[in-house]
Amino acid sequence: MKPPECVVCGADAAAPGELVRFVSRPEDLAWRRRVERDRLVGHPPDTAWLCERHVEAGRRLAPELDLDDAVSRLRASDPSAPPSPEPRVTTIRGMPIAEFVDRLQLLVTRIAAQLGVPAPDLVPRTTRTWHPMDGAVAPDCPFVDDTTWTSPESPLTLVGSRAWWSDGVLARAHETLLIRVAGVSASVSGHIPADRSTDRVGELLITGDLPSAVAALVADSFPAA
Ligand SMILES: [Zn+2]
Known part of the structure; x- marks a missing residue:
């Protein structure tokens, strides 16, 4: 698993943030089948950490959108959250x-x-x-x-x-x-x-x-x- 950093804003996503699974794309399902078959571990590509501020909206989008589309939507709807602050x-x-x-x-x-x-x-x-x-x-x-x-x-x-x-x-x-x-x-x-x-x-x-x-x-x- 990746460390708990919000995929939308980079903030700490430890509880009350949480891991949210989005709609699996074909390649995500292929990844899950492979991991199961070969008994591997790793961070599922359809799953991401969301912080306290973004977890609720993320959970609402999770049944409808894949991860990329959900992140775009969440960033677009929260201009105050710089997606990844310019270092x-x-x-x-x-x-x-x-x-x-x-x-x-x-x-x-x-x-x-x-x-x-x-x-x-x-x-x-x-x-x-x-x-x-x-x-x-x-x-x-x-x-x-x-x-x-x-x-x-x-x-x-x-x-x-x-x-x-x-x-x-x-x-x-x-x-x-x-x-x-x-x-x-x-x-x-x-x-x-x-x-x-x-x-x-x-x-x-x-x-x-x-x-x-x-x-x-x-x-x-x-x-x-
Ligand atoms: Zn966030």
């Missing part, structure tokens, strides 16, 4: 995704101390989703590993994903720190793009407003290029 982009010294994760983990601890919240335990829990294509099926097809490092209830949440063409051949990767403490709702993330132009994280993407002391910690962890 501010900073160029940083490029680094492998593994180093980026190490630095984010240290940053979690430092931000927790700065904000006076308990530092969350960082324990990776990974869910693998197979993506059969061109006749290739698991374990010989591309797959995505979604990892959560922290409990979804933590005010500081670390989540990441790696999409692999095959074992050891990385297609894209991202790692995101979500900060949801009283008065602060922000994210700090980095990624390796799908276009394979680089295998290093060279940009820091920040959404929301960071308190200046936290912004200073972030800048210290990820020096500008």
